[in-house]
Amino acid sequence: MSSPLLDHCPPTLPAAAYTDADWYAREVAAIWRREWVHVGRLSDLPLGTIRPVTVAGAGVILCRSGDGALSVFHNSCRHRGAEICAVEAPLGKLVTCPYHAWAYAARDGRLVSTAFATPTADFDRSEHGLVPVAHHVWAGSIFVSLAADPPVFAPDLGLGALDNWPMERLVTGHRLVKDLACNWKVFWENYNECLHCPGIHPELSDLVPIYREGIMSEAERPGGAVHGNRSTLKDGAETWSLDGRTCGPAFEGLTEAQRATAANFVTVYPTAFFVAHVDYARVVTITPTGPESMRLTAEWLFTPETMGQQGFDPAKVAAFATIVLEQDGAAAEMNQRGMRSPAYQHGRLMPQEFDLHHFHHWVMTRLEQPVAQTGQSGAQGDLS
Ligand code: FES
């Protein structure tokens, strides 16, 4: 394996990429309304429930029937466009618009009734079902894509990256939701390098010795020595927690390397990353809310057995990564404030910032692609 370090110091994205409303609008169209977006854990959506969520500013409804089937639609009635669902509610066989009571089949969105309205023969019911949204459940998490032709769902380490963890069985024990005053890319950039670790993360750098050097793996050492695991814990520590101890039984079936690393990161751009430890996992979701704002949602996931232990407190387990996330959030906001300076045009990446460079490439290749229309396809009659 050759060294991952960059052999030059490329420029960053320009300052406008982090502050400009037009740039942000392009990203919403080319990235957030196309790529797969994490909208929550399947186990947190009870059977027989309809839930409205917002994806890149677009209303979407998640419909989970009593038998567990999941269907996803745009939250917009085909009569005159009213929002169909404003708050989470019990779901039967039909989804009924609150405006003029058109009713749709929850399972496939078919228009079942136009209530008091009596359409003429030129109106074809079969062309006026709820508009479906592509969805995909992976590792127990629900992802949706607003694209008519969604991209291939591709976590950075492949679809099998979490196969040794019982992800579908895990339940949410703790959740942290935090609004940050930074562009969504700033958070990902911070995620993608460890040059900030020695200064920003004293607790994490104590737990993971290689982070004290500002690098993420042995491969980054000068000369590119590749022995040893990525981010191995200090002697005696078993997991990411305040005292380094596990919170319950370790997952069976992990490889020796997975146990030693103790934090297996899987990235699903642009929406989320998973971190699987030997005894629990978490998923962190990044949601842009404007050019200079985003929401961070972190969910800590445990087996039902671990949750059922007497006196078990998931908040205590979450405390360690919460410290790290708070530090990262503060760093991202500091980065954003400085980039507003009229003196800042763009920065330069250092060789260790190779993952960040790849992220910039990921963003730019999508912005440079022509954007297809999302949502309803095909004209439904003319306006005459
Ligand atoms: S807008 Fe939904 S029934 Fe009229």
Ligand SMILES: [Fe+2]
């Ligand atoms: Fe960090």
